[in-house]
Amino acid sequence: MKQLFQPLKLILVGMGSTLFATSCMMVGPDFARPASKVETTYNKPTSSEFTAAIPESQNAYLNPAQWWASFDDPTLTKLLEKASGQNLTLQQAALRVFQMQAQLGVSDASVLPTVELSASSAQYRNSVFQEITNNSNNLITKNVVVQANWEIDFWGKLRRGVESNLSSYLSAVAAYYASDVSISADVANAYINVRNNEALIEVAKTNLALQAESLRIANARFNYGATSILDLSQATSQYEQTKSEIPPLIASLRKSEYALSVLLGEPPDYYAKHFGATKGALKPPPELGVGIPRDLLRRRPDVLQAEYAAAAQSALIGVNKAALFPSFTLGGIFGFATSNYGSVNQGPMFSWGNTSSGLTGGLVFPLFYRGAIIDQIRVQDAVFQQSVLAYQNQVLMAQKEVEESLITISTSKSSVEDLKKSVVAAQSAAELALERYKAGQNDYSTVISAQQSLLRVQNSSVQMQTNQLLGYVGAFKSLGGGWAADMKVPQLPKQMVSEMEERTDWGSVLTQTGDPTNVRIGKVLTGTPDSSATSGK
Numbered sequence: 001m002k003q004l005f006q007p008l009k010l011i012l013v014g015m016g017s018t019l020f021a022t023s024c025m026m027v028g029p030d031f032a033r034p035a036s037k038v039e040t041t042y043n044k045p046t047s048s049e050f051t052a053a054i055p056e057s058q059n060a061y062l063n064p065a066q067w068w069a070s071f072d073d074p075t076l077t078k079l080l081e082k083a084s085g086q087n088l089t090l091q092q093a094a095l096r097v098f099q100m101q102a103q104l105g106v107s108d109a110s111v112l113p114t115v116e117l118s119a120s121s122a123q124y125r126n127s128v129f130q131e132i133t134n135n136s137n138n139l140i141t142k143n144v145v146v147q148a149n150w151e152i153d154f155w156g157k158l159r160r161g162v163e164s165n166l167s168s169y170l171s172a173v174a175a176y177y178a179s180d181v182s183i184s185a186d187v188a189n190a191y192i193n194v195r196n197n198e199a200l201i202e203v204a205k206t207n208l209a210l211q212a213e214s215l216r217i218a219n220a221r222f223n224y225g226a227t228s229i230l231d232l233s234q235a236t237s238q239y240e241q242t243k244s245e246i247p248p249l250i251a252s253l254r255k256s257e258y259a260l261s262v263l264l265g266e267p268p269d270y271y272a273k274h275f276g277a278t279k280g281a282l283k284p285p286p287e288l289g290v291g292i293p294r295d296l297l298r299r300r301p302d303v304l305q306a307e308y309a310a311a312a313q314s315a316l317i318g319v320n321k322a323a324l325f326p327s328f329t330l331g332g333i334f335g336f337a338t339s340n341y342g343s344v345n346q347g348p349m350f351s352w353g354n355t356s357s358g359l360t361g362g363l364v365f366p367l368f369y370r371g372a373i374i375d376q377i378r379v380q381d382a383v384f385q386q387s388v389l390a391y392q393n394q395v396l397m398a399q400k401e402v403e404e405s406l407i408t409i410s411t412s413k414s415s416v417e418d419l420k421k422s423v424v425a426a427q428s429a430a431e432l433a434l435e436r437y438k439a440g441q442n443d444y445s446t447v448i449s450a451q452q453s454l455l456r457v458q459n460s461s462v463q464m465q466t467n468q469l470l471g472y473v474g475a476f477k478s479l480g481g482g483w484a485a486d487m488k489v490p491q492l493p494k495q496m497v498s499e500m501e502e503r504t505d506w507g508s509v510l511t512q513t514g515d516p517t518n519v520r521i522g523k524v525l526t527g528t529p530d531s532s533a534t535s536g537k
Contacts, residue, residue, distance in 0.1 A: 026156030027325070028318020031167075031311040034388045036395040039293045043403060045410035052413040054406060057289035064184070064482035070285035071469075075278045076191050079264065083187045084180070085493070086265030093172075093179040094490035097516070098509060100169040107165040111158045113150035113330075119143065142349050145335030145356070152330060157322030164315035171308035173516045176490050177301035181481030183263065188473045190260040194271075195280055196466040197253035203462060204246050207455045210430070211239045214447055217438060231444035238448050242455065282469050284413070290406070290479065296398045299480030306394040310387040317384055320377045324370060331360040401478035408471035412464055419461040426454040489516050 047053040068080055084090070121142045153159055218235035221227040257276070258268035297303055334357045338349040348354075366373060433450035436442045476482070489512055492500075497510045 025154060026159060026318060027321045028156070028160055029314055031314040033297075033307060034310065034391050036297075036392045038297070038395060039399060041292060042290055042399075042406060044290070045407060050414055051407075051410045052417070054409055054413075055287040057287045067285065067476055067482055068184075068188070070283075071188075071472075072283045073280045075275055075280050076188065076282065079187055079191055079260070079275070080184055082264050083183055087183050087263060088265050090176070090179050090183050091265075091492065091496070093176040094492055097169070097172045097176055097490055098492075098506075100165070100172040101509065101516075104162070104165040104169045107158075107161045110151075111153055111162060113148050115146065115148045118145050118147065140340045141338070143335060143337035143356075144349070145333055145337075147331070147333045149331045150329065152328040154328055155322035155325045157319050157327075160315045160318035160322065164312045164319065167308045167312035167315065170487075170517060171305050171312060173487050173489070174301045174305035174308055177483050177487065178305055181301060181477055181483060184481060185473050185477040187260065187263050188476075189470060190256055190263060191280075192282060192466055192469045192473065193256040194253060194260060195282060196462060197249055197256055199462045199466075200459060201246060201249045201253065203455070203458045204242060204249060207451065207458070208239070208242050208246070210454075211235070211242055211451060214434060214437075214444075214451065215239045217434070218444060221438075226440065227444070234444050234448055238451065284409075284468055285472055288409070288472070288475055290402070290475075293399050293402070296395065296402070296480065298485045299483060300394075300398050300478075301480065301483050301485075303391070303394050303398055304485065306387070306391040310384065310391050313380070313384040313387045317377060317380045320373065320380050323366065323373045323376075326363050326365040329360075329362040329364075331362075333358045398478065401474070405471055405475035405478050409468060409475065412468035412471055415464045416461070416468055419457065419464055422457045423454075423461050426450070426457045430454040487516055489513055 044056075045051045045054060068077055119142075121140075123140045151158070215232075215235040215238075218227065218231045222229065222232045254272075257271040261268050261270040261272075264270060291299070334355070336349050336351075336354050337356050338354045430447075430450040430453070433442065433447045437444060437447045491513075492510055500506060500510060
């Protein structure tokens with residue numbers, strides 16, 4: 001009995017001792033967060049003749065729910081909630097997380113031995129001539145074999161592969177949150193543009209009514225002979241020109257509504273049907289939590305996404321470096337086999353006398369293509385260096401976007417106040433010009449100039465208020481959207497989960513919750529790449 005299991009015992013002892021020996025060997029660089037240029041503080045605008053100060057929150061971190069509620073528009077809140085659950089682009093980003101998790105499971109399994117069970121049975125019938133001459137019957141063979149194979153990960157090639165896939169998985173999770181932040185901003189921007197177009201249409205219609213009254217007066221004065229055909233022609237031209245500006249605004253409004261509907265995961269006419277009758281006047285948030293630039297390294301999911309992408313590429317250097325060294329494999333078989341031929345019978349197959357076993361070992365060492373392997377390592381190193389630069393550039397871009405948002409808010413806020421005063425003055429000028437025209441104290445060109453100025457200033461006022469709101473949305477996005485690196489596994493719609501589980505055995509993967517950084521597929525590699533220093537060599 002002891003002799004029977006001796007080969008398997010040798011296999012297991014060899015695998016265990018080798019696993020212990022290889023647990024501390026990993027060729028290639030150990031990844032650490034690349035160094036990046038980060039300012040100490042933001043260049044926050046102060047109050048001046050052309051800029052306005054931005055009130056800051058005591059809390060340095062944005063809270064998404066409180067942030068959007070500060071715009072004081074219930075419709076916006078409903079749209080954001082719907083988009084978070086139904087946006088198709090966001091669902092695609094969530095599915096990529098589960099795709100990468102499955103890929104991680106594939107690479108994780110490669111570190112462990114493979115064990116296969118095979119069984120066969122064959123019967124060979126002799127010809128009539130053979131049976132007469134040899135006086136033999138048919139040959140029957142049967143066997144059941146368990147076979148184990150293991151590539152010993154002596155240099156850490158397989159573990160580096162798992163490390164790369166783990167980082168790719170976490171990069172996909174960060175990409176999901178980056179998509180979530182971006183889509184929230186897109187929904188808010190589209191909704192603001194809807195309200196902007198509605199306001200511009202209202203301004204145009206109000207001015208069209210004013211110009212219609214001016215045209216009526218010019219027509220009456222012409223009929224009474226108090227003015228020439230020139231005034232009537234000018235009044236008609238101005239009225240028709242203002243009227244012609246409304247159709248493009250309506251087209252722009254519809255396009256914004258269509259874009260917003262698609263962001264909600266609905267057909268283009270959805271917004272008009274369900275929210276078209278709603279009215280809204282968004283208010284800028286009373287304060288903004290900015291924090292410090294270094295916060296962006298953990299508050300921007302796209303920055304963390306770039307960091308994990310660099311970590312994944314760093315591990316691939318180790319995968320390719322391991323190819324320069326010998327690779328070792330162990331294998332073994334154990335099974336039962338029996339053959340019956342004529343009167344010769346080996347007895348029951350599952351008897352100790354019919355066992356077979358074996359132990360194999362292999363070594364592969366590259367000799368004549370090492371130059372190609374070295375070039376492949378260089379390829380991976382160059383790609384890794386590009387990913388480092390991409391991360392560093394992402395950090396710079398993040399700071400730039402924050403600064404852009406701050407200056408947009410500051411200058412637009414200052415302009416909004418100036419334009420409010422300008423609108424009041426333009427309204428007075430337009431009213432006075434029309435009164436003086438009715439009294440015959442000036443010609444119609446003065447009325448035209450005043451009314452055109454009023455329309456222009458009102459449009460500018462509406463657009464500047466919109467720019468201010470868009471600036472706050474940009475600040476929300478550039479500051480990380482209220483995300484503080486508290487990653488969780490994204491949740492898929494129940495209907496989608498049901499359809500996928502009907503097609504494929506997903507187990508409990510699609511309904512799992514919790515922190516994805518604690519993923520542990522095969523207990524080979526856990527946790528996240530080190531990101532506390534600069535990149536390793």
